[in-house]
Amino acid sequence: MPRVVVLGGGYAGLASLIELSKKDKNLELHLLDGDADHCKITNLHKTFQHPLEKFTVSYAELAEKFHFTFHQHRLDFSEQDLARWQQQQKLPLPQAELPFDWLVVATGASPIQLHAGPGSFGQNELRLGQGKALLESLLEPGEVEPLQLSLVGGGATGVQVLFELHEQLRRNRLPLKLRLIDQNHRLVPNLPEGAHKYITKKLRRAGIDYLPGTNYLGQTEAQIQLAELATGHEFSLPSQLTLQFPGVSAAPSKLKTNAHGQVMSNGKTLENILSAGDCSTYDSSGLNSLTAQAAVRKGKLVARNIVRLSGGEKPQTYRYQEKGYLVSLGAVDAIGWIGLRCNLAKGFLASVIKDGMETQYDLFLDGVDTYLDFP
Template sequence: MTGQHRIVVLGAGYAGLAAARRLASKAREAEITVVDARASFVERVRLHQQAAGQQISKWDLREMLANKNIHFVRARATQIDTEAKRVLLDSATALDYDTLVYALGSIADPNSVPGVAEHAYLLATPEDAGRFTAPRGTVVIVGGGATGIELAAELAETQPDSRVMLLGPDEPGAWLSTRARAHIRRVLERLGVEIRSDAKVIEVTGEGVRLADGSLIEAAATVWTAGFGVPDLAARSGLSVDRVGRVLTDASLRSLSHPDVYAAGDSAVIAGPGGRELRMACATALPTGKYAADAIATRLRGGEPVPLRFRYAVQCLSLGRRDGLIQFLHTDDSPRRTVLTGRTAAWVKEAVVRGAGWAARP
């Protein structure tokens, strides 16, 4: 026992590393430990590039964190004993904490429809991306969200001999502005992606995907990008969570049920402008990780943090290496009419991704 305030950060993604980095500078009197099952930090927003066969960078977590005097434990948390303030690990050891930062991020949801777990590839983790190799024949991507769009464009550009289909019940980028949706469709079609925006997938089989109308689309590989979930650790440990399993938080990102626990990023329910919950995104993880650290440091000094005030400015999508989309946003995260497209947008997106990676790495 050192007598120092012990802060344990669960998760070494964007939110967890941003929190640890900020705590190292704002709460120097504390002992900070980061726990993650992986040995390396990989930029999650580049996983579609990895799946398309490109090499993406990774950084050794132990080395990175040691440079900031942050301890690193490579292990998976199996239980949080909130009474004893202890995290149990799969290494048959445990870590005691005074304050816990819960930043385990999100994972794919393989239970969305029958057959996903058995027959589809996922794209939520580096391990998911590493398992996928574009085969000869048709690649069906299910989901017209950001992940599906970016993967479809990257595959079509990188693997021009593959047949790439993007399926979903709505237009790709349906939440974006009319101009943004038109640009996405135009670029995808130029790259040779076949788009089905009337396709509701009800089953994934070894042969392909079955639609609600009973038809079967044959595929050499199916990639499932429709929806994400979160680890069930918080729910199993008795923290107050929503129906998905995300930690319910107050205006300072403190758990509603356990005030010595803070949550940030995809695994937290965080109120945003206009009463809308902040979405799962790197653009959410970094600032909320930093804010949670600031709130903790403020309370350690005997103060009371100001409530989180946050808004999105843009949403960025890559459409291969030579095109992109920057959607400007209103305060409540709804799209403005203004968009940036083409090579300039691709450059801006790359700059944002590099900046996010730098901001997360201690």
């Protein structure tokens, strides 16, 4: 029985496993992940209000549902290791080596680390379920009033976190000053210009200070250190906490693949090692962005290509094009585009569609696949 091992059980890794479990019952499937649970990280910003467990599913449960063997193990590697694994066709696990016929590398991306220090908080802390505790600590009466809080990063994740937190604080009537710091002059640059205008207007209305073209230098207990990018002028502002969301980078590094998802290393194709999700860049016209949408499509593609290659068929080329992208701005507002980039969607309707996208993924994990647009 041919054996497929998937390294990394995020959106891409699970999409591969689910697709493989449906397409070929004669495969032996294995998953390796450092965590015990799959996290739907597109919901992490909601964990100020909800417990993290609302957005996690145990791999043990998924393994039973989709017939794979789960190994909780973090396997660190370099590109050289991949070339060696291709030759040996086995992975070094602590107990025993795990031979494979096909390997899917889907290790995602890690948050970019800025200067940490007292009073800093970011995606890793949210992933550890510390969002609710942070909110509760902010709600406790303190010595300094109003509290000042800064968020670094005007990309999709930073903006989603900022408005979610603002909503929770406003609901609790906490006198608190929020500020958004970003190196760029345009918020969520992968969205059309109209989205930037919509978000800046919403920031003004919410009383959130917005400092574009500004570099974050560090945070001490009560101050944030900043610099104007244009002039280099350094300055400090009162801030008790800095939320750091400056983006992510592929982990452990960006893997280049051919148009079918097979990893390329030093100009050679690693025939039996494929990659999907945030850690991969495909040499094709398909969507290569670091998004859950691209991760699911790539994950499904590599699964189909493993089945095709095993059966001696030609693999398919990755051609998935984005059908829309939405960023939530609190519980009842969102901004983005649908269908065509010029088709700006905003407000309550956009927020309902965004929730629909999350539901689509929940259904996928329940075994109901509504991602019809393939490859």
